Amino acid sequence: xxxxxxxxxxxxxxxxxxxxxxxxxxxxxxxxxxxxxxxxxxxxxxxxxxxxxxxxxxxxxxxxxxxxxxxxxxxxxxxxxxxxxxxxxxxxxxxxxxxxxxxxxxxxxxxxxxxx
Amino acid sequence: xxxxxxxxxxxxxxxxxxxxxxxxxxxxxxxxxxxxxxxxxxxxxxxxxxxxxxxxxxxxxxxxxxxxxxxxxxxxxxxxxxxxxxxxxxxxxxxxxxxxxxxxxxxxxxxxx
Numbered sequence: 001x002x003x004x005x006x007x008x009x010x011x012x013x014x015x016x017x018x019x020x021x022x023x024x025x026x027x028x029x030x031x032x033x034x035x036x037x038x039x040x041x042x043x044x045x046x047x048x049x050x051x052x053x054x055x056x057x058x059x060x061x062x063x064x065x066x067x068x069x070x071x072x073x074x075x076x077x078x079x080x081x082x083x084x085x086x087x088x089x090x091x092x093x094x095x096x097x098x099x100x101x102x103x104x105x106x107x108x109x110x111x112x113x114x115x116x
Numbered sequence: 117x118x119x120x121x122x123x124x125x126x127x128x129x130x131x132x133x134x135x136x137x138x139x140x141x142x143x144x145x146x147x148x149x150x151x152x153x154x155x156x157x158x159x160x161x162x163x164x165x166x167x168x169x170x171x172x173x174x175x176x177x178x179x180x181x182x183x184x185x186x187x188x189x190x191x192x193x194x195x196x197x198x199x200x201x202x203x204x205x206x207x208x209x210x211x212x213x214x215x216x217x218x219x220x221x222x223x224x225x226x227x228x229x
Contacts, residue, residue, distance in 0.1 A: 004159070033217075042122075042205055042219035043160070056216055091159065105152075105217060107159035 122220030
């Protein structure tokens with residue numbers, strides 16, 4: 001069964017360091033999302049791609065966060081420098097063009113970040 | 117803007133008890149509504165959905181009805197099992213906002229034998 005792949009599963013870093021997360025969506029899925037999920041809260045959208053273009057990054061803290069999806073396939077989310085408040089689960093999700101409006105978001109298992 | 121308000125948890129039930137998790141929404145257009153479930157150590161997965169008013173979504177014994185008049189999408193199950201222990205998220209998506217999804221804060225359910 002096709003899955004959304006994310007790495008690393010766990011990352012511990014010190015504040016002011018750089019950290020990067022990688023996501024490989026289900027093959028053929030045009031839309032890719034990065035969400036941040038703080039413990040006890042729901043996922044919060046950071047950035048949404050349609051193919052290689054950013055559709056929405058209004059909630060992305062652009063002074064320290066960046067995201068790219070250069071060839072419209074896999075994607076990287078970077079944080080530099082990391083702050084204590086960035087400790088969270090970073091979730092990647094994807095959907096097909098046919099999935100728009102139908103709720104067919106497929107999530108990866110997430111990357112849990114701990115900033116010390 | 118669009119938003120989802122979800123019943124606070126955690127919820128603890130005995131096996132075979134009836135479950136209701138409340139969800140209400142605010143949207144400018146005509147959103148689709150969803151329940152996602154997150155089992156321990158796993159990512160979120162779609163549980164059920166409804167794309168228009170009065171639609172009922174159902175899956176694995178869970179049901180939810182899209183009520184436009186009360187802007188609600190409450191999740192119900194008649195008899196919960198230990199394996200239903202998870203966190204449940206209500207969500208909406210609105211094509212008017214480019215298919216952005218808005219999630220509730222989640223309700224943790226623990227079912228005890």
